[in-house]
Amino acid sequence: MIRLDNISKQNGRQLLFIEASAALQRGEKIGLVGPNGAGKSTLFRMITGQDQPDEGLVLVDRGVTIGFFSQDVGEMAGRSAVAEVMDGAGDVSTVAGELAALEAALANPDQADQMDALIERFGEVQARFEELGGYALEGRAREVLNGLSFSQEMMDKDVGALSGGWKMRVALARILLMRPDVMLLDEPSNHLDLESLIWLEEFLAGYDGALMLTSHDREFMNRVINKVIEIDGGTLTAFSGDYEFYEAQRAMNERQQQAQFERQQAMLAKEIKFIERFKARASHAAQVQSRVKKLEKIDRVEPPKRRQAVSFEFSPAPRSGEDVVTLRGVHKRYGSRVIYEGLDFLVRRRERCCVLGTNGAGKSTLLKLITGDTEPDEGRVVLGGSVKLGYFAQHAMELLEGERTVFQTLEDNFPLAAQGSLRALAGCFGFSGDEVEKTCRVLSGGEKARLVMAIMLYDPPNFLVLDEPTNHLDMATKEMLIAALSQYEGTMLFVSHDRHFLAALSNRVLELTPEGIHQYGGGYTEYVARTGHEAPGLHK
Structure with a gap:
């Protein structure tokens, strides 16, 4: 194709x-x-x-x-999310647009004198819309948006009022509904x-x-x-x-290439040693010439190109008390929407709790209550003795000063640290050489996330609260983060949609449901085995 x-x-x-x-x-x-x-x-x-x-x-x-979804979705405004998605379906979306305009005209008293013409045209357009499967198309568009977690209210809302992340979902839904070749x-x-x-x-x-x-x-x-x-x-x-097979195959190819390279290097060293030893002896001139020609003709094996792997090691975090955070009788609502009513819950030292819940269940709100970013309407949130908290929030990346460089940002946060120590930190998080001179304004989403993480982990807290820490991170950086957090001795509470990250790091699951918090001992893998589903609201 x-x-x-x-x-x-x-x-x-x-x-x-x-x-x-x-x-x-x-x-x-x-x-x-x-x-x-x-x-x-x-x-x-x-x-x-x-x-x-x-x-x-x-x-x-x-x-x-061909349908192409990219991260650059452009401007969207003036139409509902469902109309925007249907617009990607070709002719039928043009007909749908005219049908909507005719419906508005029929309801407009100022156009009463044109009513007969409007009704006739409406009949023609409606017949064409039905012929193109338009009514079924709207149902399919809503089905796709529902699959991407849109509520009915959001589907009918002006797409211009949605955040960037939700506009991305609208752009993706357009491609999925189109079902191109x-x-x-x-x-x-x-x-x-x-x-x-x-x-x-x-x-x-x-x-x-x-x-x-x-x-x-x-x-x-x-x-x-x-x-x-x-x-x-x-x-x-x-x-x-699949990807796992590719990784295994690539590693095997690298090992084979390395072995070939080493064998050839040993052979070359032996030949060069012979040439060096006997090049001055007339009796060996023919043999030396023969070996020189042989070396000139050999196809050289290159060593495998090794991807630079970053690694980060935590300094030991100070020990906290046994009870890290306690929530008692917590109520929280936004307007008429109740998020929590009488929530009780305790996180103990060295627990690694992942928080699961459907959209709107209050995952980020729970993290904000614990970090003090938002206050409960009623009830108490109490941090335990000697708790030193580190919070990775989605909005933290927006707080970086655009004109400051990566290195200046690290210096601003750690004015007493040695330059060599900060350069080593930057290198661990993928900013090597001149990359530390990049201004924050030009950093990609992944680079900003790495910089915020570097700041948070340099002087390690003993209680890490992470809200989607793997968004924007590439696979190599995720692996580095998982390896580092596996060695971390403190307590963790985190939200993530990355199942590899969840399975590798959690030892307790908190599932937020309309009935309250369900708690599961064991990590995400045990949660999936016990419940039969990979996420709340989804059943196998």
């Missing part, structure tokens, strides 16, 4: 692709992987014709429809909660077109894709199977 034929592409000084080739066939579900900046988004733009290769061809079969999805899992993510997995499992996607969620990748294309060093390499 789509072929990339010997494409080369340069972006400034960086060579993204060098005579690279790949193909996407019907029924294939491809995960596109590679380090940040390797060219994943550029590849999507070339397939959709928004960008052109410097050399080579991008070939799309005649008549193939090929879907290109650039980070579709970024702004989804756990329920929406699992719904999307099931939707894509039933989609019979071709799919190419990027995602930093390994569980999502494992369940959706059946092939991986890796972008690395300008080449495209295909691996059959």
Whole structure:
């Protein structure tokens, strides 16, 4: 359906692709992987014709429809979410627009003199709308939006009033409703909660077109894709199977290449030693010449390109008391909406509690009550003795000063720390060399999240409260964070939609339901085994 034929592409000084080739066939579900900046988004733009290769061809079969979801959703306003989603469905959305305009005209007393003409036109347009399956389309649009966690009220609300994350979901819903021959999805899992993510997995499992996607969620990748294309060093390499298979295969290829490299290096050293030893002896001249020629002809094996892995180790956190935080009789409401009524709950030292709950259940509110970001209407929230709290909040990234550099931001927070110590910290969180001189204004979402985390973890608290800490983080940084938090000796309370993160770090689950908090001993994996579902509100 789509072929990339010997494409080369340069972006400034960086060579993204060098005579690279790949193909996407019907029924294939491809995960596109590679380090940040390797060219994943550029590849999507070339397939959709928004960008052109410097050399080579991008070939799309005649008549193939392509739906492209990217993080840049543009402006949306003036229509309901459901109308915006239906607008992606082609002709039927144009007819729906006229039908809505005619309905408004029929209800307008100022147009009473044109009523006969309006009624006649309304009949024609309505017949055309029915013929195109318009009424069924609205039902399907609502079904998709419901799967992405929209309430009926939000579906009918002006899309311009929605936050950026919810607008992303509207843009994604447009592509899903369209059901094109090929879907290109650039980070579709970024702004989804756990329920929406699992719904999307099931939707894509039933989609019979071709799919190419990027995602930093390994569980999502494992369940959706059946092939991986890796972008690395300008080449495209295909691996059959899911993400886990790709990782294992890549590691095996690296080991084999390293062994080949070492064998060849040993052989070369032996030959060079012989040449050096006998080059001055006339009696060995022929042998020396023969070996020199042999070395000139050998194809050199390159050592495997190792991705730079960042790692971070905690300084020991001071010990807290046994009772870290206690909530007693907590009531909280926003307007007429009751979030908590008489909530009682205790977190003990060294517990790692993950908080699960459907949208609006009050996950972030619970974290804000505990951190003092919001006050209870009634009841008490009490932090235990010697508790030193660290809070990673979604809005923390917006509080970074745009004109300060990464290094200046670290210095502002730790004025007494040695420069070498702060540079080492920056390096652990992926800011090496000149990257510490980037201003916060130009940082990506992932870079901002890493900087906020570096500030929070440098002088470690003994109680970490984390609200979606893995949003925007790539897989390598997530793995670094999981490895670091696995060694952490303090207490954790966190919300995350990343199942790998939940399973790796939790030893207790708090499930928020309309009836109150359900508590489960054991981590997320035990919760799934015991309840039979991966998220509240979803049942197998």
